[in-house]
Amino acid sequence: MSVLPPVPMPFGAIPLRGDAARAVAAVRLRALAADLPDGLSVRMMDLDDSNLLADFRVRVVATLEDPDHYRMAGEVGNFVTDHLGDRGLTAGIFRKGVLVAYGALGLPSATDPNRGRDLDLPEAELPWVAHMSSAMVDPSERGRGLHHRLIDWRIEVAEALGRRHLVTTVSTRNHRSWGHLARHGIYPKRLVRVGGDLVRLLVHRDFTVDPVFDTASAELVAVEELASRWDVFDRGHVWGRVAAGEGASQRWYALCGRERDPR
Numbered sequence: 001m002s003v004l005p006p007v008p009m010p011f012g013a014i015p016l017r018g019d020a021a022r023a024v025a026a027v028r029l030r031a032l033a034a035d036l037p038d039g040l041s042v043r044m045m046d047l048d049d050s051n052l053l054a055d056f057r058v059r060v061v062a063t064l065e066d067p068d069h070y071r072m073a074g075e076v077g078n079f080v081t082d083h084l085g086d087r088g089l090t091a092g093i094f095r096k097g098v099l100v101a102y103g104a105l106g107l108p109s110a111t112d113p114n115r116g117r118d119l120d121l122p123e124a125e126l127p128w129v130a131h132m133s134s135a136m137v138d139p140s141e142r143g144r145g146l147h148h149r150l151i152d153w154r155i156e157v158a159e160a161l162g163r164r165h166l167v168t169t170v171s172t173r174n175h176r177s178w179g180h181l182a183r184h185g186i187y188p189k190r191l192v193r194v195g196g197d198l199v200r201l202l203v204h205r206d207f208t209v210d211p212v213f214d215t216a217s218a219e220l221v222a223v224e225e226l227a228s229r230w231d232v233f234d235r236g237h238v239w240g241r242v243a244a245g246e247g248a249s250q251r252w253y254a255l256c257g258r259e260r261d262p263r
């Protein structure tokens, strides 16, 4: 059997949102559901879950080891309404009916704020941006691959919706979060200021390109220094995170460097 080439988006196509996008996303939850650890279930969340999601987020943020890891001040709009309504999609993972994790994908329309602008994407590509808005996992459920699964699901949904650019901002110090995204090809490409004076990594993946790391340019930058190292992003970007040492003396680094010339 021959493999069909990818179907290009017709000129003037309008990206799906609302119920149509939700249906596409729900179908892609099946693979996630089949692979969850015992006792967990997953479903799409909607506006009836607003209080559930809002309370969960407040609870997780209150337990952060470093408050800089997630600042709601850096968000744009009403996160809960936007991601449970027409401007986004959210999957919730539950244990015995209790929300223990979520992953949210933002689907900005032409009039919504769009992080693609921070990347200087051409106007024509902005409709095809999806925001990898946020994921949180209850502390008691961490280390079971829930975040990685929620990243995979959002990548599949964005691709299915033809949103070729995945973009979001992350705290430089939240190396677990950006390190996980980088393992899925969503690399920290720039530093940006958000919500006033917060310095954040702008992470991005374009499904139509497959960048290759020029290992000859490799440089390690300590995570605590990353927010002041704008020069790193003039030369290249971050490709992943690296640990050095063990236990209390363990330190985390960003692996930085240039992209290999595609020739």
Ligand SMILES: CC(C)(COP(=O)(O)OP(=O)(O)OC[C@H]1O[C@@H](n2cnc3c(N)ncnc32)[C@H](O)[C@@H]1OP(=O)(O)O)[C@@H](O)C(=O)NCCC(=O)NCCS
Residues within 6 Å of the ligand: 060, 064, 069, 070, 133, 134, 135, 136, 137, 138, 141, 142, 143, 144, 145, 146, 147, 148, 149, 174, 176, 177, 180
């Ligand atoms: C960041 C956060 C979402 C990670 O959630 P998590 O579910 O513990 O992450 P995972 O379990 O997918 O990954 C954690 C580790 O478990 C490992 N793991 C264990 N079982 C796994 C499996 N079955 N599949 C994949 N990875 C697995 C992963 O390899 C990973 O190791 P790594 O950190 O060295 O890459 C969570 O710590 C959190 O909610 N933090 C607070 C909020 C926040 O910062 N959110 C992100 C910004 S929006």
